[in-house]
Amino acid sequence: MSFNHNKIEEHCGIIGISCNDFSYSVANSIYTGLMAIQHRGQLFSGISTTNSDGKITTYKDFGLVSNVFKVKKIKFFSGNVGIGHVAYGSLENSNIDNAQPYYHKSDLVEFSLALNGTITNFNEIKERLINMGKVFISNSDVELIVTMIETFFRSSESMLEALKLLMNIVKGAFCLVLLTNEGELYVMRDPIGYKPLCYGIREEENRKFFIVSSESCAIDAMEGILKGDIKPGEIVNFHPLKGLKKYQILSRKRHGICQYEFVYFARPDSIINGISVADVRYRLGINLAQSDLKFNPDNTIVVPVPDSGRSAAMGYAWGSKIPYQEGLMKNRYLWQIKSDPNEKLNPVKPIVEGKEVILVDDSMISGVTMKKIILMLRKAxxxxxxxxxxxxxxxxxxxxxxSFSNKELLIAYQKRKLNRKDLVDEICNDIQANSLKFQTNENLIKSIGLKKNFVxxxxxxDKILKKEKKVIELIQ
Ligand code: SF4
Known part of the structure; x- marks a missing residue:
């Protein structure tokens, strides 16, 4: 499902890899990793590598990883260290200059950077930099970050010191990987840890690889072994010969991995903060089945909205003892940007005909897609x-x-002043379902399995509604 109509999308995925064999090219591994996190962004794809001569090579373009990087393009790269990026965005507002990795070279420093994030004090920082005489050619977060790094590097001539300063000034949710022309990788995660970032290693007979990725499914795909998460507020430096160094720059009592990573953004085969995304979704389904209406198991089936509702639907079926059936077929050759459910989904008539259907999805944004699916199932x-x-x-x-900032798209936001029962009844009526049930906040946190102040x-x-505060202010 897509935000174009009614669904939010994660904005980016990042990859970094370093190999201690200077004759080895990591481009193919980055390609494999980017393919595994393609769900985090389908508009742009890009790769940068540094070779032993200190040359950074970057290529990026509009499109899926497999379209942007044909075999010839991958051969064009050399280098044992590299980074990659996939991004989401709207075609109308997108400019190839904002695609990443973002290559930067000045008289003093040369690097390439891939960012997954949203800088919430963007305007304030940009104004300060403009007052210092800095010039910008875009309104992108990544250009701002690159300009800050260049500025801070000038005073210390140390990438680590520049990144430490950056960490102390930037607010928001961000993870980044930075590749220098000297073949070093720097990795950084914001002090709250909204977005996932993990690392692993791969060992072959004569080679050792350090891998970092937005999601562990890419480390699996790159044949690595997951070692853990980059901690919130941490900078990790990796040198192909000297190895790994970790620096805990900021430590907060409050962390806040985005719950929506577990509910929708991440791939179910990923592990975030040591927790299996698939397990969380399964538990969400089991919890939804608790104290639900009594259905006749002989004439009722549990059907997922594929693919994101599948794990929760399995959990619901297990918890309710009602049979699980794939009653909706998804066209796997349409990417999320193509969002019309009529193009993407088709009911399996022999499965749903004459049945009461418990239709399980990950979340509801505008309700438009759900209403169309319900109509489809009734027709079937x-x-x-x-x-x-x-x-x-x-x-x-x-x-x-x-992309989650547009209040007008959020059906529950529009009805936020109603009490919870009326809000659910109205949405149920709007989407023309026979009944509707959402997860409770308590069961959401219980299913994720982290302490409340870590999510x-x-x-x-609810309480934010009364305070009318910006969500980010509540955490920072
Ligand atoms: S407010 Fe919601 S979508 Fe935004 S970071 Fe927090 S959990 Fe994620």
Whole structure:
């Protein structure tokens, strides 16, 4: 599903890899890693590598990884250290100059950078830099970060010191990988840790690789072994010969991995903060099944909205003892940008005909897609459709995931002044379901399995409505 109509999208995925064999080219491994995190962005793809001569090579373009990097393009890279990036965005507002990795060279420093993030004090920092005489050619977060690094590097001539200063000044949600022309990798995660960032190693007979990625599924794909997460507020430096050095720059009592990573953004085969995304989704389904209506198991089936509702639907089926059936077929050759459910989904008539369907999805944004799916299932002969949503209602917008900032799109936000029962009844009526149930906040946190003050769930938190605060201010 896509934000174009009614669904939010994660904005970026990043990869970094370093090999201690200077004759080895890491471009193919980066390609494999980017393919594994393609779900985090489908508009741009890019790779940068540094070779033993200190030459940084960068290529990026509009499109999926497999379209941008044909075999010839991969051969064009050389170098044992590299980074990669996939990004989401809208074609109308996108400019190839904003694609990443972002290569930068001045008289003093040369590097390439890939950023996954949203800088919330962007305007304030940019104004300060403009007052210092800095010139910008775009309005992108990545250009701002690059300009800050260049500025800070001038005073210390140390990349580590420049990044430490950056960490202390920038607010928001960000993870970055930076590649120098000297073949060093720097990795950084914001002090709250909104976005996931993990690392692993790969060992072959004569080679050792350090790998960093937005999601562990890419480390698996790159044949690495997951070692852990980059900690919130941490900078990690990796040199092909000297190895790994970690620097804990900021330590906060409050962390806030985005709950929506577990609910929707991340791939189910990823491990975030040591927790399996698939397990969380399964538990979300089990919890939804608790104290639900009593259905006749002989005439009722649990059907997922593929693919993101699948793990929760399996959990629901297990928890309710109602059979699980794939009653909706997804066209796997349409990427998320193509969002119309009529193009993407088709009901399996022999499965749904004459049945009460418990339809399970990860979350509900505008309700437009869900309404279309319900209509489809009714046309295919389903006698009743009971919608079960693995995430609580999204009652607040979020500046961190900027495509989630449009309040007008959020059906629950529009009805936020209603009490919870009326809000659910109205949405149920709007989407023309027979019944509707959302996850509770308590069960969301329980399913994730982290302490409350280690998860951001501000977009589903009622009390924020009363305070009318920006969600990011509540955490920082
Ligand atoms: S407010 Fe919601 S979408 Fe935004 S970071 Fe927090 S959990 Fe994620």
């Amino acid at each position: 002969g389903a006698v009743a459709i009971h919608v079960r949503i693995a995430c609580p209602p999204i009652v607040n917008s979020c500046q961190i995931n900027s 951001c769930y501000a977009c589903v938190e």
